[in-house]
Amino acid sequence: MLTMTIKRLATAIPSLLGVVIVTFLLTRALPGDPAAYFAGPAATPQAIQEIRAKLGLDKPLIEQFARYVVDLAHGNLGTSLTTGQPVATELRNRLPASAELTLLGLMVSILIAVPLGILAATKPNSIIDHACRLISTLGVSLPVFFTGLILIYVFYYLTGWAPAPLGRLDVFYTDPPHVTGFFLIDSLIAGQPDTFMAALKQLILPALTLGIFSLAPIARMTRASMLAVLSSDFIRTARASGLSPYTVIITYAFRNAMLPVITTLGMVFSFLLGANVLVEKVFAWPGIGSYAVEALLASDFAPVQGFVLTMAVLYIMLNLFIDVLFGLIDPRVRLEA
């Protein structure tokens, strides 16, 4: 098991290297002079020259790349022009907000998609099967920012059930003491049920938006893999032995059908992390996505570069985690390794 994990970790190294090279090349592709770009529009020629020397842009490309890697190794992602803060610090401060939202979105998505897929597979070509197909196709067809706006209109403007879509907490509450950065967890640790409820209310709509968008791959894969498992011999035997349909479907079929579903989680995370940017903009969520969008519009490139790199590294780590999890659940994968 340990060797498999280590082998799998080693396969992530080329991906990481590729990601670092691409994010480095992205700055090189900037139209015009990167030094003038980083210096901002109001810079004097002398200031631009200083920045060029400071960024090492007068050096050969290989040396610049080496510098970039060394900076990364020291956790230095550059400085934002608009705020003057180091990018790494801002990303670290804002990451928990994004992570909390994304993970809750994933939970919502699994809670809807898995039962839907199972029901569709137990009754193929029934109304619920068509409903499953329709809901998952609708889910990927709805632009995630549009879903968010519709939810805001219905649940904030029309019914007033949800609070104003302005960030992680209503203005009447103060942030819970920082432990994990997740407001739901921190408020419970601090024993503030009011804050917990307030944070949850703010989270529900954006998490639902993310969940609706990303449920399609999970629902489709659950259905397909349940169908495959349900037609296998051991299910026939279990049925013939007189086990109840519930036991057959949940205990026997579902546990086997879950394995391919876990592999689709990689794709789901790609959906979630991308959609996160749009959802954060719609709900004024103070995460790393809205930070990158603000910087993007101000032509402030260092935060964008840091953001792309952070997201890619997170995504590689999540895929790694899924693979290792897969090995833990399915012993056959371990034997192959």
Next chain:
Amino acid sequence: MTDLAVTSPHEWNPGALYRQVRYVLGENPITLIAFILFVLIVLAAVFGPHLVPYDPLASNTAEALRPPSAHHWFGTDQLGRDIFSRVVVATRLDFLIAITSVALVFLMGGLAGVAAGFFGGWTDRIVGRIADTIMAFPLFVLAMGIVAALGNTVQNIVIATAIVNFPLYARIARAEASVRREAGFVEAARLSGNSDWRILTFQILPNVLPILVVQMSLTMGYAILNAAGLSFIGLGVRPPTPEWGIMVAEGAQFMVSGEWWNATFPGAALMLAVFCFNLLGDGLRDMIDPRRRT
């Protein structure tokens, strides 16, 4: 399974094709609806500017933020522009962005993938490495980074959308080509003295095309979403150009004050277009490649 996949090019048989199309449409009426929608979208894209009642750019502040009525079917926006006209005229731009980016990735990914599958070795390794590197990013995030780096233009949105779809096309084309590399008809072509490139172009490529065309239809929806998402966060298309993503962005602030029609109609148009392409892609796949049906 592989026997089925490794067939020589089908003979062109319009009667059988028609029967199959009718069978698929009959079995699945949703595909028919999607097809009708597709025709409407193409009509709006081609004739849109000639059909609409108002100039999509003409503002009229006296008529600002009016709800839908007989005069303005979809209402008016904050500058008094007719939203119906803007939504219809925007079809062309959104459709063009999606179709050029899909055509671009079809060429790049399809050719690279077929070459990788057919030649193997270094070609395969390089294409595979490029695809893996792109796949290491969450796709929308990479598209954002590319547009930010290349410059904030519509053309770069097209390029970014094509690049993030590259691995999908390259992998499918590679898999299809490598299955056929040792097939009988390829061996026959080689024995009769055809060069590698000739075999690639005339034997392998025609066999891989149907699968890639299905993929094009499936990714059209994603391409529209991706482009609209980028313009929603302020990249690429600029106001006052009518485009669905930017119209939703402009209408977003009015959602909390109750002027729902600003964002809802362009958003619904966007949704219908993507929905149509996704369903059409599923239907096409059932027609061309029934084994992959889920």
